[in-house]
Amino acid sequence: MKTETYLTGHHLKGKDFLKLGDFTETELFYLLQLAQQMKKHYKSGKQEQPLKGKTLGMLFEKASTRTRVSFEAGIFQLGGTGIFLNADHMQLGRGETTADTAKVLSGYVDAVMIRSFSQNVLEEFAENAMIPVINGLTDMYHPCQVLADLLTIQEIKGGLQGVKVAYVGDGNNMAHSLLIGAAMTGMHISIAAPGHYQPNSSIVKEAQQIASHSGSSVEMTPDPHAAVRKADVIYTDVWASMGQEAEQSARIQAFSGFQVNAELLSLANPDAIFMHCLPAHRGEEVTADVMDGSQSVVFQQAENRLHAQKALMTVLMGQK
Secondary structure (H helix, E strand, O other): OOOOOOOOOOOOOOOOEOOHHHOOHHHHHHHHHHHHHHHHHHHOOOOOOOOOOOEEEEEEOOOOOHHHHHHHHHHHHOOOEEEEEEHHHOHHHHOOOHHHHHHHHHOOOOEEEEEOOOHHHHHHHHHHOOOOEEEEEOOOOOHHHHHHHHHHHHHHHOOOOOOEEEEEOOOOHHHHHHHHHHHHHOOEEEEEOOHHHOOOHHHHHHHHHHHHHHOOOEEEEOOHHHHHOOOOEEEEOOOOOOOOHHHHHHHHHHOOOOOEOHHHHOOOOOOOEEEEOOOOOEOOOEOHHHHOOOOEOHHHHHHHHHHHHHHHHHHHHOOO
């Protein structure tokens, strides 16, 4: 268990990143500033290798495109090496405990990124590791994605304070991390989800408590039309996440009125942007004309995974 004290965003070396709330607002804004700087340098051809000689272990229980490629490319660009670890091909798949695996990997690599189903498994791993542990995704949170989302909104809107985000769809890990991220950065957020697909109530309360100090607002509604009115950002995700395939037909029925289409988009501000963490199912949670339209920023958003995670790895593993 890591017990160092972190004074500012410049003193994050060795810390875990299991959820956005692990960082303070100051540290979060520092990360976004660093990500923007690193992106600018990368685009200009400037090479930065603050993690030369460092190794990132990338442990996957869930399949991935963006998470694997962005972390692997990112650590390479920073001068380090990424090792892909499939949980099914490790001793974890044959009964070795999470704690033992964490202790073993701590002797081999400088940090571990985990993409898992269970937040509890992630936290147990971090409790037993002597190196930084990064949440690449769990069923409860997706903090690396929201780092990229905040970077994208900041780039396009010129800032975060006072921006209204409307999230339409399943109250899943994306909704949870967006709630905390919006509240921490002073954005207003409205979540539209049907019935028992609302976000976890304890996470909603946490976001509301943070919002009371940051000047933002947190709203839950079953009405997507109400959520998107005057929104600056409309965000959605798949209706059935990985591991929920058996619920697909039931979820399609439950979310039938929650599709992001041209009519729903028209209720937002004229310069509103559309965001999606991907992969997207065109024709389900979003229509193709919105997904591929002029207001969509989904591929800029996807690219920003690389830059946000490079900043994150640099502060956790390096000397920044």
